[in-house]
Each structure stands twice: as structure tokens, then as C-alpha cells.
Amino acid sequence: MRCVEIPGLDKTSVGLLNKPLFGSASVGARVTHDGAGLYKTGHECVSLTTIRCVGIAQHRGFVMRAFHRSCAGLVLVTALVAASCGSDDDSGAPEASVEQEGSAATEPSVASNDSVETDATTAPVAAACGVLEAGIPEDFDVLDPHIGAGETPATWLPLVYETLVGVDKAADITDGLATDWSISDDGLTYTFNLRQGVTFHNGEMLDSSHVKWNLDRIIDPETAASSQSTLAVIDSVETPDPATVVLNLSEPSSPLISALAQQQRVGIMHPDSVGADGAFAEGIGTGPFTFVAYSSGDRLQLDAYQDYWGDNALLEGVEVRIIPDATARLNALSTGDIDFAWAVPAEDAASLAEDGSFQIQENIQNRGNFFSINIDKPPFDNPKLREAMQLAVSRSDIAAAGWNGFAVETMQPYNETSFWYLDKELRTDADLETARSLVQEAGAEGTPVTIVQWDQLGSDAEAQIVASAWNDIGLDATIEKASGADLISQSEGEDWDVIYLWIGLITDPVRAYNFLYQSDATRNGISGGIQSDEMDQLLTEASQSSDPDERKALYSDVMQINLDLFAQFYTVRPFGYVGVGNDVTGFEQGVYYVQYQGGGMSYACVPADD
């Protein structure tokens, strides 16, 4: 590592430069890392970074003064650094810039230098961001960006791999590795223009042939990619020139664009990531971080990628540690052992966060817990009994007692902020009287009901509340736990009563509706085994329509059929939380993702000596 000596820059001012007042979004400044060089203060070698003063928000007096002073001083420092770097025969001059917007920013006093642009004032600054340590509950099943469908790969692989179509903080579609795209009028031809200057972690430039290789691999059934069925409508992939990719579809497919944005399923990697035998060997992506090491069940280490096409990550790296126990994860966070915790238990997190060692951010998800009743098995084939069972359930009780208030009542898998949220009546309280009389009408008093719960998921309390409610109306409910595989195979058979599960990680409604309700769907059993021609018709129309409003209306009808059948019913959407250590600055959790276009982990900073 090359160090540049800067006279007069002491450790305190370096510390000041790295403190939250610059990194923190709350003061409106964002520290970005250009990785171009290093400078030396005392005995420490610290990375060079650039600061963008993007307006300044209100902050405490000291901080404001310090900010004013150092924003001016910064530029001076910058110039010095730039000068010393620039005069170095090694041509690694930092391409640094301070963009000043907003009236509060101080007037830059710039020592002129050829590497400093005077209009977008340039200022490389010391921000010694270190390695962020994160604690997560579940291990990565795979690091292959075409296979991983679980929550862990979905959350963390976007740090390494990027997709053709990107998502923003709200998980809405935005540009990704393709800057823009167009769809032919018949909906059969998609043309993507690739971003220029994107390199893989092995240094090679991204071009259309790489994209074609990835798509072909996903479509190939042998790969067993999780998006294979959705992308199977792609007939052929053409590459007229290195910057253009053309997809020819066999039929119009409205979910295609959002399917291409599913970061965990369709990440673009270099063909060398796969060994000669066709098996995934090492992940070479284009994202802001690169793989360093992975040990199963223990941790995944990532380093910042210094030739990233966008803003380089501020962090030196990210270490994702697998800490299955929620309380242990929370303790590690509050003692400062880790800087970031995924999925922290809400109630304890809230009370511990008051102590001030970390804060919690809500991880808004599209998710819904649900119970499905086997509509084919007597006596559950009687709609009156099913209606009674649904009426007996109090969603507000489940939210309050089952999830300690950290859940909201829902009857669908989408959250209120989503475009796909259906405006339907939501019954929050139980109607035990009606339920009891319906049970009597159905002649089903004393019917044994076995609720099968996935042993790894869900809340025992929620299952217990529902079972108790059913006992209240004259049924005899018990809870049985099953492994995921057992539960799936039970749902495919005929001999089950009720399944308690949840669906999540969904963006396009194809996954939320077709997946469950279509008569020949892989998970038809989980929704209670609905076989409805009308529903199938609606689902097919919805997946072929390209008008979102029309699709939403169709899905609303689909949900209505499910509601009228009393087959599957959603109860609550539990809140997800991430815990963020107080010394982490600049991080904002997106919907699902810790990395998205324009924000996330690569904009976070944690002091290096921490």
C-alpha cells in the first residue's frame, strides 16, 4: 500500500472527518470512497475518500460549526492530498469531487490543481471506513446467483451480483446493468441497452455475450434455477452488438421485467464463475463487493471492489456472520461485537435500543402469515365449517399477543405501501357467536383439527391462539410441527386439515397468486387445494396482461374467489427489523434488500478501528 505523507493533518482532524457528521445522512453529507490512494497521519495509513456535501440539515451547534469549518478546510486538505498524489509518478491520482448543493454549504476555497474540477469542487478526504460485521440468522444455501431463493442469499448476494433490471429502496424497478430497455408493441421483443464501463471482479468488461450466457444458463432446466419457470417464456437471446441484448419471447409476459430484477435469482456473473463441469465454482459478479472467503455455517467475507462502475463502497469490506439465535444476535449487536443484525426480535430490540448502542430500522416486507384449510377433506369440505373457522380467528389478538404488537392485521401478502395492495375489507376481530352457530349448523362439534406448523417458521403463539379460538367454537384443535419437506409432501396429499405458513419475498404478484392458486401450481396444496377454472382463467389473463391496473383488478378477483371459498386466509404481517449499530453511518434498509440502486450497504461506513 502506498502512503502519502500529509503534513499538518493530525489524528483528531482525521477522526473528525470520519465522524457521523460527514457520513451521516442526517446532516445531508455522504462520504464516498474512491479508493484511489492513501495518506498517512502519524503512524496510521488511511484510505482516501471523497466527500460530497449534499446540503446540510440542522444539527447540533458544534457539529454544524465543525462541518462548516472542515468543509472549507477539507477542500484545502483535498488539494494537498491531490497535489501530493498527483505529483507522484504513479498515476493513481484520485478522482475526487465535492459536489456542493444547497445554500448551507460553505464556499469552497480551492487551491487549484489539475485533478480538481472547480465547478463540481473536488475533495478527497480521509474516511477510514472499516469492515462492517453483520449477524444473520440463516446460512447461505448457495452463492450461485441463479439458484439462491432463500432469504439470506436474497438479502446479501446483491452486494456481489447485479441484475439487468435494478431495484430502488422501495424495491421498485429502476435501471440496473441495463440503463434502459424497450418493449415491442406485441410484447414479444425486449431490447436492453447495457451500461458502459461495467467490469467484472476479474477485470473483464461486461458485454452482451455475458448477459446471454447468464440468461441461457437460467433458462436451461438442468441448472434448476429458481426463476427458470418465469424466464422460460424467453425463446432466444440475441446480441446484435456488445451493448445490446434482445430477448425474443414465445408469449407476452408481464412479470418478466420484475423477474429480471430479482436480485437473488437472476444475478449476472462471469461465465468463469462456473467450472468446466458446469458446477458453480466461484462467484465473479459486478457489484460493489467481491467474495473473499466463505465457510459454511460460519461466515462470508466480502471486500470492497475498487473498480466498481458506480460509487465505490465506503467500507473496506463486509463480514456476514451466521448467528442463528435471535437473542445472541441482539446481544452481539448491543455489545458492539457486530455492527448490524438482520431480523432482531422486535420487543427486546426496542427496549435495548433505548440504551443507545444501536437503533432499529423497520424492514418493510411483502409478507403474510396464513392458514389454509383442506377444502377437499370432510368435514372441512363444508364451507360453513370453514367460514366458522375463519370467523373465530381474531387478527388483532394475533398481532397483539402472537407478535407482541409487532405485526399488523392483513388479509393479503402485500403491505399497505405496495402498488399491489388490494383494497378489500379486513375483519380484525373474531365473531365467536356466528362461528359457534355455523359449527352447529355444519354439525361439526368436536371435530378434531390438526394444525401443521413448519417447525422452523412462524410463531408458536400465533398457532396456539388460533387453536384456542377453534376450541372456543367447539372444535378440538391440536398443533403438530413438521419439517419443511414433510409439510410440503403432506400438502400434496389428501390427509391434512390445516397448514400454517407464511409467504414472503415477493415482488411481482405472479409469485403471490399463480404460485398458490393455479390448479396445476407447484404449491396448490398449500392454499387449501383450490381447483377453480374461473380462477385459472383470471390468473392466466393477469400474467399476460401488460397493464398493471388491469392486472391488479384481476388479482383482486382472484383473491375474492379465495375469500368466498374460505380456503386460505391471511392473518398478520409481522414487522421485520434490522438493528444498526450507532457507529454505522449512511445506511438505510431497503424493502428486503440491504443493497439497492443508490443506497444500502455500499454507502454505509463504520470506523476502521472498531
Next chain:
Amino acid sequence: MDLNVLRRRRATGAAPKRRLLVNVINWLALGIVLVTLVSAVFAPLLTDFDPNQASPVDRFLAWGEDGHLLGTDHIGRDLLTRLLFGARLVWIVGLSVSLLAIIVGGALGAMAGYIGGRTDDVVSRAADAVLAFPPLLLALVLSAVMGPSTRTGIIALAIVYTPLVVRVSRAAVIGERHLSYVDASRGLGNSEARTLIRHVFPNVGGALFVVGSVVVSRAIIVEASLSFLGAGTQPPTSNWGVMIAEVRELIFSKPGQVLLPAFVLSATVLSLNLVSDFLSDRIDPRHSQDGLA
């Protein structure tokens, strides 16, 4: 303890006070054990509530509120009821494990000790092999293989604690088998089996009883641990380990919810240990210094 020290203490009057204290503790322990035993037997008669019936509107009631003597848990179940029914499971587990271990382990140990030779080698080495594993780990592995349930927990723990009984039983039988009454029994023409069962076994029964009572208390705590870890009794069944596990995420916000079952579990196990300690003193008078006088 050195006899002279004891005599001196008696002379100064210090010993009676200590004896009194020890007596009080022992009686208290016996009392707690009896209370849990009575709870276990008469649980349904002692409470009006259903241990598994949730009533979310009544969650987190304080002690004594609405007839809930010890309040309610996170989904509104009566805590006292759950503790009483938990006691039932505790005793079922403790006694079943102990009984299984004593029957199997006692028989194997007696056989090994009485016959000796190759039989002894095989039984002893097998027991050593099982004893080499930490009990909780072995129980976890067994329950993972068999699928978690109360029954699995009992079988796993019986396997874990059998070698302990084997060793005690074998040692006791070896101690007895050269005594003259054994020769006398043989001399009278009794078969080896009859000698062992009718004459030797009653003489090692005391030792087995003591080890059995130790197994009860150990089994209770390991089963609670198993259930806490999700490898034993499954929720919603009322079990003290399950009760702790269900509310463990509330340890900072509602510590009482976690501490109550934890305290009951600790008190019960401690009491059982004291009682079994006292029993071993009574049954083997050579060790007796204090006790329920």
C-alpha cells in the same frame, strides 16, 4: 468429617445450631418435592383453567388479577396452571427415565458384576462409551434422530443415564458377591439366578434407590434443557423448559415471565438433589452426619 471435630463442636454447642439449619433446609426441600408431587397428581383438580387455552385479551395479567394467582403469560394462559401441569410432566419424565434406567441399568450392572469375565468387559466398556458423551449432547443427537417429542426425550435420557446405574449396580454386586450369605445361598442349592435376584439384589437395592433419585433430578433438568432447545416436549404442551423458551425473547422487557418457570425449575431440582443426598445418608449410615432427625 473428622470425628474429633464433631465432638468438639457438640461440646461447644455450635453443632446443634448447624444441625437445626440443615434440618430446616432438608425439610424445606422435602416440602418442595412433595408440593410438586401433589401438583403433578392433582393438577386438574387444583385449577379451573385449561393449561393450553390461550386468551389473548388476558395477556400479561399481574399476580392475583382476575383469579390468576400467578398472572398470565404472553398469550393469556394461566401461569399457575401451566406450572402445575408442567410439574406433572416433570415427574412423568423424571420417574420414567429413572425407572427405565434402573431396570435396564440395574439388571445389566448386576449381571456384569455377578458373572464377571467377558460379560463384565462388554457391559462395562459399553457403559464407558456412552458415559464418554456429555448427557445433553447425546440426548440432543438421539432426539434429532428420533424426532423431537416428550417420549423421545424420555427414551434418550434413559439411554443417557443407564450407564450411570450400570456402574453403581455392578460395583454394589461385586461388593456383595463374595460375602458368606451368597455362598450360603449357593450351598442351599439355590440357582445363580435365584441367589442374585432373591438375596443379592435386595442388598444393593438401597444403592440403586439413591442413584435412581439422582437420575430423577438430572433427567428433569436435562429434559427441560432439551425442551428449551426445541428437541424435547413441543409447545404448546406445558413444560417448564418450554415455558422458558416461549418467552425467552421477552427476557429484557418482561423478565418475570422467564424467571418464574426458571425459579420453579431450579428450586425443584435443588430440592430433589438435597433429598437424594439426605436419602443416601440415611440408607448408608456410614456417611450420616446430619439429616431429618
